[in-house]
Amino acid sequence: MPLEKSADFAAGYFDSTGDLTIHGHQFPSANTAIPELLGLPEKVNEAHRKFLDGVMRLDIFGIKKGGQIDGELTAPLRPKIPSLQPGATYLVEIVIRTVKMGHIFTQGTADSNEVWMDVELRNGKERIGRSGGRGVDGEVDPWAHFVNAYVLDREGNRIDRRNAQDIFVALYNHQIPPGAADVIHYSFKVPEDASGTVSIDAKLQYRKFDTTYMKYIYGKDHVNELPTVTLAVDSLTFPIAGKDTKGAAGSPAVPAWQRWNDYGIGLLRKGSKGARKGELRQAEDAFSQVEMLDRADGPLNLARVYVKEGRLEDAVEALRRAAAHKGLAQPWTVSWFTGIVN
Structure with missing residues (x-):
């Protein structure tokens, strides 16, 4: 937030110039709707x-046989990619990771911010399925995964x-803390007559307001044409078993340990205690x-899992391993969880 000269009552001496200044709020941010609604030049939204470039990361991390969360996991995907069996059902594990922010994503007006996953699978030119497409009026597939807070009034x-002012309770809250992750599962069946390859393309999309809100403002026939920003993408191609084809994907820039850790954090956040252990x-x-x-992140985060599960002796041992690790970067975190265990 750059400093600007001001006589505002909140102005202060924030630097060595001797001038009264405030922190300017006119810097580019996530809101791409206002420039569009005001008819401002395209260069405004380009800023x-x-x-928003690089604030999020997507990782098509793994795939499970059988289409269930407790299926056999093949991960991390890339550099090796498994072959898929025609007629078989699989579960793709996609990790959403926050990268360049110091607050929860999305924070602010999380009920009206529209952030969603757009995932498409194809066998050659034939579409197997899509989640997160848009209709003719611009409305996003209501069954898509949204990174938002779905909040209700007292009437549901x-x-x-x-x-x-009418908020009563949250049905769900899919926001992601800074430096954290979420794991999204997508189940699909490979066509019986599949040949060649199966490709998957994943995008994390952002639009300031959803179609329901825009129709409330402009009427039921309004088409939502607010700008959509792609925050993160990932894609890869699986070969079909028994076919003379190869998978295709680049090598991830993120090291394997971090991909595993992000995946684990996403799963950890889904679980609670008692009968709600999740994954x-x-x-x-x-x-x-x-x-x-x-x-060192390994044993430290294992301790977090064990605390949630009530396995306190296992948590103690994991914290001891973390504290003794030469690469431990957050000794205060070990102290915190030691206090929780005690």
Whole structure:
């Protein structure tokens, strides 16, 4: 937030110039709707797009046989890519990771910010399935995964008109903390007659307001044409078993330990205690991989899993391994979880 000269009552001496200044709020940010609605030049929103570049990361991390969360996991995908069996069902594991921010994503008006996953699978030119497409009026597939907060009023109606005064409870909250991750599962069946390859393309899309809100403002026949910004992408191609084809994908720039760790954090956040353990067992497996790759994050995050599961003796042992690790970067975190265990 750049400093600007001002006589505002909140101005102060923030630097050595001796001038009264405030922190300017006119810098490019995530809001791409205002420039569009005001008819401003395209270069204005281009500055907003540059501001959003690299703030999120997508990783098509793994695939499970059988289409179930407890299926056999093949991961991390790339550099090796498994062949898919025609007629078989699989579960693709996609990790969404926050990268360049110091607050929860999206924060702010999380009920009306529209951030969603757009995922498409194809066998050659034939579409197997898509989640996150848009209709003729610009409305996003309601079954897509949205990174938002779905909040309700006392009558069970969604808060969809910026009527924050009516908020009663959140049905779900898919926001992601800074430096954290979420794991999204997509189940699909390979066609019986599949040949060649199966490709998957994933995008994390952002638009300031959803179609429901825009129709509330402009009428039921309005077409939502607000700018859409692609925050992150990932793609790869699986070969079909028994066919003379090869998969295609670049080598990830992110090291394997970090991919495992991001995957584990996404699973850890889904689990709670008691009967709501979610995928804590899978998170344990992921963090064990991180520990095997000689990172202190492995045993430290294993301790977090064990605390949630009530396995306090295992948590103590994991914290001891983390504290003794030569690469431990956050000793205060070990102290914190030691206090929780005690």
